[in-house]
Amino acid sequence: TDIIKETNTDKIKTEKSYGNHHHVSKLSFISEQKGLSFDKIIGQLFETYIIAQNNKSFYLIDQHAAHEKILYEKQIAKQESDSIATQQLITPYTMQLSIKEVMFLEEHISLFKDIGFEVSVFGRDTILIREVPYISGKAVSPILLRKILDDVIDGGKGDDPLAKEKMAASVACHAAIKAGETLSMSEMRELLSQLEELKAPYTCPHGRPTIICISLYEIEKKFKRVQ
Amino acid sequence: TDIIKETNTDKIKTEKSYGNHHHVSKLSFISEQKGLSFDKIIGQLFETYIIAQNNKSFYLIDQHAAHEKILYEKQIAKQESDSIATQQLITPYTMQLSIKEVMFLEEHISLFKDIGFEVSVFGRDTILIREVPYISGKAVSPILLRKILDDVIDGGKGDDPLAKEKMAASVACHAAIKAGETLSMSEMRELLSQLEELKAPYTCPHGRPTIICISLYEIEKKFKRVQ
Known part of the structure; x- marks a missing residue:
């Protein structure tokens, strides 16, 4: 009966000191590792x-x-190798835009062609979309063109050095899982x-x-x- | 073509500044909340x-x-209400212990009885276990007694004010999912x-x-x- 230490008693007492306090602590995390792999x-x-x-x-x-990011890297690679997949629409999609937007689109029509949108201008404020990009196993909705246009007009000149990346980022963002x-x-x-x-x-x-x-x-x- | 802002360009540039650095950051966590509920x-x-x-x-x-902790709280409640469930063994289980352990057990036999072990001393270094605690839908193995004995002898006198909690903690620890x-x-x-x-x-x-x-x-x- 004399083989007595205080260790367990200490452990049990510790519990009480936790009590009902509400406390916030920190958890470290590593944001990058080489050779990423999920098991x-x-x-x-x-x-x-x-x-x-x-x-x-x-x-x-x-x-x-x-x-x-997956779609972005794919998009960049396809743009570079000129291998963008597209799908022709059975009937062209008619889209109303502002006059400024139509002018911008007309000026940078090859950029849109590069990402898979075959477009022709049809009057001052109307365009016809004849072909759309084909991403992740399906044709994207023609209305994606308006979102990309917004991003690109908002983000800088269509012909600046980042145009290709900007177009790819915009396509990737709108086509990605939400x-x-x-x-x-x-x-x-x-x-x-x-x-x-x-x-x-x-x-x-x-x-x-x-x-x-x-x-x-x-x-x-x-x-x-x-x- | 003149509706130009720099926001998107900034966003894309930010990516490059992340580069391939390896950095560690902190994530706060809250360790206690009232009304714990998991959906x-x-x-x-x-x-x-x-x-x-x-x-x-x-x-x-x-x-x-x-x-x-679940088993611990249950165990304490059962000890307090004197409603420990036990199961009788068909044949008593014979266990060899040191002479000191047998003396300790004999001195605190009622503590072991309180948690569901019905024990009798059978010679200087041998005990017979006749009944064991019944926890989480099954009878515990008689060898749990030795582990509890180790914890209690190691942790302090069997008759100190924490004995009940110590016994419950030991039972809970050994009976819990690993x-x-x-x-x-x-x-x-x-x-x-x-x-x-x-x-x-x-x-x-x-x-x-x-x-x-x-x-x-x-x-x-x-x-x-x-x-």
């Missing part, structure tokens, strides 16, 4: 983030930002396997993070499983 | 943590620590619904955290979805 997909959080793990880390992936979309396990798997292949997977074309990584060690430390 | 279980991380969400937060739950055990969705659901009901769900009986909470807002800020 297992756990699920979708808030219908917006994909949760995955590998043997040493835990990942949150922003589904929109990640898909945007936050709030429910994804199936196989859709998540496809997305992550494409993300693993990117040259620069950690940021979207606008520079926002696509991936948050928390190491297993960090989680274990936070739960006091390790010191 | 949805997403999955199991590293076969050790359960991932859940509700409409404003994201949770990591240490499956062992959480189950330990880290590394694969859990089914329904096992996770059961565990979390019991955790929601606890008086003090945020720490295990040894004072370690059971739950890490990261707010949706914090995640959105980290991904630059909000400012």
Whole structure:
């Protein structure tokens, strides 16, 4: 009965000191790692983030930002190799625009051609869309042209050195999976396997993070499983 | 062609400044909230943590620590109401112990009786276990007695004011789900619904955290979805 130490008593007392306080602490995360690879997909959080793990880390992936970057890199590669896929519309799509927009479009019609929009001007404030880009297995809606036009007019001259990247970023942004979309396990798997292949997977074309990584060690430390 | 701003250009340039740096940042988390409730279980991380969400937060739950606390609170309540469930063994289990251990056990035999072990001393270094605690729908293995004995002898006198809590903590620790055990969705659901009901769900009986909470807002800020 004399083999007595105080260790367990200390442990039990510690609990009480936690009490009902409300406290905020910090969790470190690593935002970039070489040789990104996900071993297992756990699920979708808030219908917006994909949760995955590998043997040493835990990942949150922003589904929109990640898909945007995937489409962006593909788009740039296709523009460079002149291999943009398009689909002809059975009947041309008529779109009303402002006179200024029509003038801008007319002046930079080859840029739109480069991303897959075959357009002709039809009067002062009307255009006809005859062909649209074909992205991720389907023809995009012709109304995407208006969104891209907005982005490009808003973002700078069509013929500045960044025009190609700007067009690609705009296409990627509007064609990407949105936050709030429910994804199936196989859709998540496809997305992550494409993300693993990117040259620069950690940021979207606008520079926002696509991936948050928390190491297993960090989680274990936070739960006091390790010191 | 003159409606030109610099915003998009800035966004695209930002990407380049991220480059290939390897940087570590911090993620805040809230460790305690009133009215804990999980709306949805997403999955199991590293076969050790359960991932859940509700409409404003994201949770990591240490499956062992959480189950330990659930069993601990139940155990305390049962000890207080004298309603410990036990199961008689068909044939008594014979266990070899050191002479000191047998002396300790003999001196505190009622403490072991209180948690469900019916024991009689059978010679200088041998005991007979006739009845064992019945926890979470099954009789515990008689060898749990040795582990509890180790914890209690190591942790202080059997008759100190914390003895009851110490016994309960030891039972809970050894009977709880281990880290590394694969859990089914329904096992996770059961565990979390019991955790929601606890008086003090945020720490295990040894004072370690059971739950890490990261707010949706914090995640959105980290991904630059909000400012």
